[in-house]
Amino acid sequence: MWRDGDFRRLWVGQTVSQLGEHTTLVVLPLFAVLTLDAGAGQLGVLRAVGQAPILLLSLFVGAWVDRWRARTVMVLTDVGRALALGAAAVAGLLGWLGLPALFVVAFAVGALSVFFDVAYQASLVRLVKRDQLVERNSALEGSRSAAQIGGPALGGALVSLLSAPVAAASSALFFALSFLSIRRIRRSEALPKGPERPPRVWxxxxxxxxxxxxxxxxxxxxxxxxxxxxxxxxxxxxxxxxxxxxxxxxxxxxxxxxxxxxxxxxxxxxxxxxxxxxxxxxxxxxxxxxxxxxxxxxxxxxxxxxxxxxxxxxxxxxxxxxxxxxxxxxxxxxxxxxxxxxxxxxxxxxxxxxxxxxxxxxxxxxxxxxxxxxxxxxxxxxxxxxxxxxxxxxxxxxxxxxxxxxxxxxxxxxxxxx
CATH class of the missing domain: 1.20.1250.20 (MFS general substrate transporter like domains)
Known part of the structure; x- marks a missing residue:
């Protein structure tokens, strides 16, 4: 399985991306509480804002991803999440970041994560043979499970040992590493032929x-x-x-x-x-x-x-x-x-x-x-x-x-x- 260089690159990129995503789920709330003195109600709003893209965007993302190359979607979303968290880290270190801006960052990271998650599921079918799907999905889901275990703990440790802004910058680094791995996928995606003018998104x-x-x-x-x-x-x-x-x-x-x-x-x-x-x-x-x-x-x-x-x-x-x-x-x-x-x-x-x-x-x-x-x-x-x-x-x-x-x-x- 690991002799397939393109799948290995996808696995590495998806693993560090999931680690960055689950680290961010802890870092941003702690950023709000420890750096911005957010209350319980404000923290609840922050979490809801970060989760809202799943309901608001999933159907649209599915329609869009089917028209695009999955590799392109994944690298762009990695860049977007790295930039959003990097900007939050810099603004936090300079004392310029407030709760409204943090809400925007949380929504942006959540929205881009919806794009990435749908795209990486579609990309596997375009990279491997169908009789390999269970084995390759097992590897991807195993790394996702590891990220779910280690991400929150790592996020909490980074905030405790360093600071919330530095922890946000560390999360941005994970997405940058994912970008570097996925962009190296060489296998071209087979795009089925269809009408020149695709139907509208609805x-x-x-x-x-x-x-x-x-x-x-x-x-x-x-x-x-x-x-x-x-x-x-x-x-x-x-x-x-x-x-x-x-x-x-x-x-x-x-x-x-x-x-x-x-x-x-x-x-x-x-x-x-x-x-x-x-x-x-x-x-x-x-x-x-x-x-x-x-x-x-x-x-x-x-x-x-x-x-x-x-x-x-x-x-x-x-x-x-x-x-x-x-x-x-x-x-x-x-x-x-x-x-x-x-x-x-x-x-x-x-x-x-x-x-x-x-x-x-x-x-x-x-x-x-x-x-x-x-x-x-x-x-x-x-x-x-x-x-x-x-x-x-x-x-x-x-x-x-x-x-x-x-x-x-x-x-x-x-x-x-x-």
Whole structure:
């Protein structure tokens, strides 16, 4: 796998880009609190501004990326994020940066990250053979998991040891390194032929939505993702209250329990490169989802803050991370395999938009249930809700997928321009 120089460059670029992205998620809030004395409400607005591009831009980005070279999109977004964070660092060191400007930086970094994430998913299909998708996705998702584990810790350490502006400059350096790696990709992307005048963006978005809805496997991926993300948002709202208030765990113990998800995700990435080819993609998807989601049903049965309780929580989060990442990698490979090249960006963006769009409502529901029913009952109900995702997959064509990935559903409907 690593003899493929272009994939290696993509992997390196995506890895350091993800590390920069997850470091920034900690650096910017700490910048606001420590340097600009932001209050809790202002900090909440900052986080919301950084997350807003997922809902506001995902569908448009999917339509645009399908017309452009993925490599070009990735290098431009890396440059943009490096410049935005570099400017914030300089302004912070000079005392010129205020909260409104930091909001602009957060939105810009979030928006450019949406472009990068959609483009790198589309780029893999254009770089590797379809029978290599699971293996290569496993490598990419493994590095993303490592970034999710190490990025926040690194961001906090940089702010503590140096300063918030210097930490922002360090985040900009990661994006600069990603740019240097991805720009060295030499393999040209095959651009399908199409009409000279491409349709307008709204029509392209509609075609992406219609394509996902019209394909049984992608439609199920979309619905299962929405069900999972909605339920997970509700679960996590209750879970983060349940651990300290019902189990009386310290902040350190809570952080340790949650951190176990990361190593589990790394294991899931490794297993995703092997299990689908041995047992079939459908069997792996359904069983991993049942195991990873169902394990949370054990948490409401725990009592007290003993070492046994903490060990059980570590095991629960580890299994959840393993199952969840195994599903993520396998689903991504299936989605890429059944989607024509000219629809890759829109398919990824549509699933992201629908899947993540319900998370605010899930969080609100979790808080409401916790107030009305109590933490233990609410956690049991919301955890049970996560099993709707594997149920949807089990009743769909996804469950019948074999060891080989399916073929694309049809020809690309749109051209991509350089």
């Amino acid at each position: 029509r392209r978005i509609h075609e992406g939505l219609r394509f996902v809805v019209g394909d049984a496997s992608l439609r199920t991926v979309c619905l299962a993702s929405a069900a999972f993300q909605f339920s997970l948002a509700a679960v996590m709202t209750v879970y983060l209250l349940f651990l300290p208030r019902e189990l009386h765990l310290s902040g350190t113990a809570v952080g340790l329990a949650l951190a176990a998800t990361g190593p589990g995700a790394l294991l899931g990435s490794v297993l995703a490169a092997r299990l689908p080819r041995r047992f079939g993609h459908g069997a792996v998807l359904v069983s991993a989802a049942v195991l990873g989601d169902g394990v949370f049903l054990c948490v409401p049965a725990l009592h007290g803050s003993s070492a046994v309780t903490l060990a059980a929580l570590l095991a629960v989060n580890f299994v959840f991370g393993t199952g969840g990442q195994l599903v993520n990698v396998t689903v991504m490979a299936v989605r890429q395999a059944v989607t024509p090249d000219g629809m890759q960006g829109r398919a990824a963006a549509t699933i992201t938009f629908v899947g993540m769009g319900l998370t605010p409502l899930g969080s609100l529901l979790g808080g409401l249930l916790a107030e009305e029913w109590g933490l233990r009952t609410s956690l049991l109900v919301t955890a049970a809700g996560m099993l709707l995702s594997p149920l949807l997959m089990a009743l769909s064509p996804l469950a019948r997928l074999g060891r080989a990935l399916p073929s694309p559903a049809g020809p690309a409907t749109e051209p991509r321009t350089p």
